[in-house]
Amino acid sequence: xxxxxxxxxxxxxxxxxxxxxxxxxxxxxxxxxxxxxxxxxxxxxxxxxxxxxxxxxxxxxxxxxxxxxxxxxxxxxxxxxxxxxxxxxxxxxxxxxxxxxxxxxxxxxxxxxxxxxxxxxxxxxxxxxxxxxxxxxxxxxxxxxxxxxxxxxxxxxxxxxxxxxxxxxxxxxxxxxxxxxxxxxxxxxxxxxxxxxxxxxxxxxxxxxxxxxxxxxx
Numbered sequence: 001x002x003x004x005x006x007x008x009x010x011x012x013x014x015x016x017x018x019x020x021x022x023x024x025x026x027x028x029x030x031x032x033x034x035x036x037x038x039x040x041x042x043x044x045x046x047x048x049x050x051x052x053x054x055x056x057x058x059x060x061x062x063x064x065x066x067x068x069x070x071x072x073x074x075x076x077x078x079x080x081x082x083x084x085x086x087x088x089x090x091x092x093x094x095x096x097x098x099x100x101x102x103x104x105x106x107x108x109x110x111x112x113x114x115x116x117x118x119x120x121x122x123x124x125x126x127x128x129x130x131x132x133x134x135x136x137x138x139x140x141x142x143x144x145x146x147x148x149x150x151x152x153x154x155x156x157x158x159x160x161x162x163x164x165x166x167x168x169x170x171x172x173x174x175x176x177x178x179x180x181x182x183x184x185x186x187x188x189x190x191x192x193x194x195x196x197x198x199x200x201x202x203x204x205x206x207x208x209x210x211x212x213x214x215x216x217x218x
Contacts, residue, residue: 065098147173
């Protein structure tokens, strides 16, 4: 590891006293979303697994996270003074597919990480008007959106000072909304559909990162 450290780091930032620390390197990752946390995953534990992870970082995409979550759920019953009653049912779900890839070149002293996340969010709701055990009318609404968020990190350890670039962008998000009302009295249904598109864009983080990205892409 002494040779690897001195190769990747410049002489000013390299401290040989760190090699006297007998503790083996290790790294774990844990993904949390909406107060839901996955079981921690060990990336590497020890020098051997660290070197193996570095040499096998060839840029091949792999599935990092795939999960469905219910982030909002509500069911209520409200009696009315007229003798009628209403029931309210709301359910919100989110689906995330997270793919990532890593490239590391010891010869060129650079590294890159790409993370692509496909997000699908859906919110369904319904309100029913009931008399005794008979359904008078029901209104349902559905709102869902889908899109991709891309995160890319590039590092150049050959240049001093080192160049670190992070870019965050997202594709166009398609938002779809539908509304349906049905009445048992008229036996008719009314449907309304609306589609919206949020154009894709790249996020500007700060001037320092922007300058580093310009130098890396020059």
